[in-house]
Amino acid sequence: MLDERIVSLFKRHWRQTITYWSAFFSFGLCIALLGPTVLDLRCQTQSTLQQITWVFFSQQFFLLMGSGLGGLFRKTLQYSLLALFSCTLVISLVFAVIPLCNHVLLLSVAMAIAGLAMGVIDTIANLQLVKLYQKDSAIFLQVLHFFMGLGALVSPLVADPFLAEDVCVQGANWTANASAPVDLLHLRSSLAGQGAEIGNISHYPMHTEGVVVTRVSYAFWIMALINLPVPAAVLTLIYHERLLPCSGNSPRLIHRDSLSSTSPTGDSVHGHRRCVRCCDPAKFRDRPASFLLIHALGGAILFVTEGIIGAYSGFVYTYAVSPPLRMAHKTAGYLDSTFWASITVGRLAFIYLSYKYTAPRLLIFSLVGVILVQCLLLIFFTSGVFLFIGTCILGLCISSVFPSMLAFTEDMLDYKGCATTVLVTSASTGEMMLQLLVGSVIHSGGSYTFMLCCTISSFIGLCLFLLLLYVRHRHRNCSADSSQNPDMTERPESKCS
Structure with a gap:
């Protein structure tokens, strides 16, 4: 059983804590959805396997950029929460827009934006939980990363019913006798590692011209809906903390930050200024x-x-x-x-x-x-x-x-x-x-x-x-x-x- 001190800390900061946990669930949803759906997205964009792997690269590269960018929003709680709201909302919008991307370049741009948002979420959620709980942060960080794993497990389960079981681009000038059948399970598993194994599977015949038959759009739209409560939760926290820019009654930023980041060790405003410096x-x-x-x-x-x-x-x-x-x-x-x-x-x-x-x-x-x-x-x-x-x-x-x-x-x-x-x-x-x-x-x-x-x-x-x-x-x-x-x-x- 947890001692009373840990429970009282959680009760004091439960709104912020649950908001950061839910944001990491959103992070997990996004990071795991691209792997199993990449072949259907290849069909949707009518691109080659070599071209579609640039989508993996764009997501990973901008996730790295977002991780560094997230540190810029640590100065006040207002900046952190507004950035968190924007990024979680962007992930839902990207999910909704992906089915409309009919070219691999557009898809790469969409996933780059999602990767940037994921990186910012990664840094802010970890940083704010450490600020809140300090010496007791370990247990809450474990829960945070559990929620990421939970999102990464839910995402493929949602996508699985909508994945193509056969070739999803049907060409008019080729027949089944023209090429051997493609094992889609083998290809999806090979591409699951951020497309790094493209050299081993480039010999598979993957046609780019023809009629596209895929239902993967429904998976992304469902994920967009599943993710929507997350930005709503962040917005609710912003409203509760009176941190909306249009709110005339909101306290001064440095005061609000110090109140919301009060730790069991009794850090003062000067301690938070040292955090910035x-x-x-x-x-x-x-x-x-x-x-x-x-x-x-x-x-x-x-x-x-x-x-x-x-x-x-x-x-x-x-x-x-x-x-x-x-x-x-x-x-x-x-x-x-x-x-x-x-x-x-x-x-x-x-x-x-x-x-x-x-x-x-x-x-x-x-x-x-x-x-x-x-x-x-x-x-x-x-x-x-x-x-x-x-x-x-x-x-x-x-x-x-x-x-x-x-x-x-x-x-x-x-x-x-x-x-x-x-x-x-x-x-x-x-x-x-x-x-x-x-x-x-x-x-x-x-x-x-x-x-x-x-x-x-x-x-x-x-x-x-x-x-x-x-x-x-x-x-x-x-x-x-x-x-x-x-x-x-x-x-x-x-x-x-």
Whole structure:
């Protein structure tokens, strides 16, 4: 059972908390819908497989841009909520507009806008929950990321009844004898990893001229309706906090921000002003070296772990259907869903564990677990059954790294508010870059190199975390020395470099 302090904190901030959770549900809906519908969108835009993969790239690239942009809205609660409302509404509008995009360029622009909105949501929701709960934020961040996983599970379920079961572009001048039938399940599973496997499937005959027969539009319109309550919830919170620009009775922004971000430690308005100033580059020279190292190491750890998630979800299907496993396409197609389902279940379980144990313990358990299961996957590389078991365990272990790392890093930095933007942006970068790196290695070295790359990345992640613990120890000693001897605060680098 949760203690009374946690419950009272939630009661005090329940409107904001539930709003941020619902925004992350919207994030999950959007991030998982493109993969299973990409072949139907190819038919809708009458484009080639090579052309449609630019849609994946545009979404991922602008998601990265949005993650950095979201940090600009942290100054006041009003700016954050208005940005959150705009972005969640944009996602619904993009869902509604996608069926009208009859050219791949228009579709790429639409998904780029959606990716930008997703990145802003990612940063703002994490940042505001950290501001609200500070030392108690770990459990609420676990719930936040559980809602993202829940949205990512709901999205494909909505889309599945409307996906084409046969070729969705019927040409007038070709027949079934002209080409072999295409296994759409195999193609969808191959394209699920952000289109990175296009080189292996480009030989499939996918016609672009003819009559388009697809019902995928209904899936996007349904998702637009499902997502509409989210911007409505954000707007309700804005109205409740009297932060509407047209409201003449709304309090001064800095006052409202301080009231809404009141923490159990009793931070004052001056503390929030420091949150804004701490990311000023001009202030870095007044910080110890350990301050910068904590940011860099925290971002590097999430770069690696989120990169593993992206690479594993993108290439586990190819690994399963390739020698020596040679798993059936239909069976291998369940691996990606199994992985994301285990991540969602893991985040649900870590909601309780984050209350019982500290973030460093959870991170050590998670990172060691990821290494062990991947080493076992390397050893039993010929067992299809163990691949499913290992996929489940890997998802459970790696599920809590992001929220635990975010809470732990902000705790080390005394909740200055700077780390969240750095960590979210690093995670988005890792998810995109490591996937591209692993994809290129697989194409040159074979499918076995995929598991080897993920295992090596796991060892790097654990080493970086151990280094982070050492830097944390030095940073705490430096802070203690500076507080005991005010004369040393002018040049903290001499003690903490």
